Amino acid sequence: MNIKPIITLCLIALMTSACGVKETATMPLIKGETFADDEGNHINAHGGMIMEKDGTYYWYGENRPDSTPGNRQLGVACYTSTDLRNWKNRGIVLPTNETEGDLLEKGCIVERPKVVFCPATGKYVMWFHHELKGLGYGAAHAAVATADNPLGPFELIRSARVNQGVAPMNIDPDNLELDWPDLDWWTPDWRNAVEMGMMTGRDLEDGQMSRDMTIFVDDDGKAYHVYSSEENLTLHIAELDSTYTNHTGRYVRLFPGGHNEAPAMFKHDGTYWMITSGCTGWAPNEARLMRADSIFGPWEQLPNPCRGEKSELTYLGQSTYVMNLDGNYTFMADIWNPKNLADSRHLWLPVRFDENGTPFIESPYDTNKQ
Numbered sequence: 107m108n109i110k111p112i113i114t115l116c117l118i119a120l121m122t123s124a125c126g127v128k129e130t131a132t133m134p135l136i137k138g139e140t141f142a143d144d145e146g147n148h149i150n151a152h153g154g155m156i157m158e159k160d161g162t163y164y165w166y167g168e169n170r171p172d173s174t175p176g177n178r179q180l181g182v183a184c185y186t187s188t189d190l191r192n193w194k195n196r197g198i199v200l201p202t203n204e205t206e207g208d209l210l211e212k213g214c215i216v217e218r219p220k221v222v223f224c225p226a227t228g229k230y231v232m233w234f235h236h237e238l239k240g241l242g243y244g245a246a247h248a249a250v251a252t253a254d255n256p257l258g259p260f261e262l263i264r265s266a267r268v269n270q271g272v273a274p275m276n277i278d279p280d281n282l283e284l285d286w287p288d289l290d291w292w293t294p295d296w297r298n299a300v301e302m303g304m305m306t307g308r309d310l311e312d313g314q315m316s317r318d319m320t321i322f323v324d325d326d327g328k329a330y331h332v333y334s335s336e337e338n339l340t341l342h343i344a345e346l347d348s349t350y351t352n353h354t355g356r357y358v359r360l361f362p363g364g365h366n367e368a369p370a371m372f373k374h375d376g377t378y379w380m381i382t383s384g385c386t387g388w389a390p391n392e393a394r395l396m397r398a399d400s401i402f403g404p405w406e407q408l409p410n411p412c413r414g415e416k417s418e419l420t421y422l423g424q425s426t427y428v429m430n431l432d433g434n435y436t437f438m439a440d441i442w443n444p445k446n447l448a449d450s451r452h453l454w455l456p457v458r459f460d461e462n463g464t465p466f467i468e469s470p471y472d473t474n475k476q
């Protein structure tokens with residue numbers, strides 16, 4: 107037997123590993139089946155995202171209680187992986203607690219956590235949608251927490267509405283009408299008033315509402331908080347300062363009255379893209395696609411990026427994040443199970459680009475695709 111080729115192959119393998127040639131991980135397809143961690147449990151990290159740091163992937167998401175009555179959210183869960191397929195449960199990195207009156211007292215709601223590493227401070231910064239115990243979805247706060255280690259513990263810095271006292275950049279502050287008549291919701295006059303900034307004006311003093319959200323870090327290192335504001339009627343994109351923990355006051359309103367939630371933003375070849383959902387709570391609806399040449403707009407709305415079977419319901423899912431892996435993009439979504447939120451399923455599907463460079467997603471239910 108000629109063992110020369112075998113020796114050559116071994117040598118090449120040895121040399122490449124010695125030279126540290128990076129083996130690139132690829133995103134698995136997840137089509138709504140259960141997805142087990144290293145202990146065999148379905149991964150309980152919903153409305154989340156994946157952050158990469160030094161070759162490790164950190165999956166952060168909402169830990170959700172199962173259907174046992176009285177169970178409450180434990181906080182933000184983290185799982186780690188080096189290949190995006192095998193995930194180790196790292197526990198709760200931002201815990202809720204039992205302290206009466208504490209902002210994170212059990213019974214509060216913690217949703218859509220997003221974590222980014224801040225080069226200016228060397229800290230890991232987590233933003234999430236935070237609702238206070240006993241107030242349902244009334245507080246509409248954005249909360250920020252930081253940690254020295256991606257595995258936490260993350261410490262809460264603030265939970266509040268945002269951009270207090272500052273008008274958005276795409277409204278003339280002199281024309282921001284603060285005194286609106288009491289209009290019936292969904293009438294043409296009301297809709298017109300929303301477009302003109304009625305809600306922005308209403309909340310100017312106390313800060314803008316912030317519910318479904320994401321954090322986007324641009325190529326120049328600037329970070330932005332993208333959130334559903336104005337009673338979920340209007341999206342805002344707000345710049346963060348170099349510590350990623352404060353708003354600078356520079357922000358724009360997008361699609362006033364458009365009812366967008368679940369924003370997931372990515373940038374490809376200099377174009378900003380955003381996928382959102384409509385507002386139907388846990389029930390799925392049709393995804394929306396938006397594009398812009400500049401982060402502060404103008405933003406243009408395009409047709410549903412989903413194609414094929416169940417595309418009109420985003421394949422039963424709702425966007426949470428678009429993961430950029432060396433220029434390959436994956437649409438990450440949650441298939442919510444409101445009866446047992448812990449059993450909500452994950453949907454990870456590739457984002458492809460058509461001949462015009464417009465992103466699209468193919469149905470996991472079309473068996474001839476993927």
Ligand code: GAL
Pocket residue numbers: 153217218318367368385386387388424
């Ligand atoms: C959805 C939202 C989820 C959660 C849910 C509660 O519209 O995207 O994050 O807040 O409503 O009903």
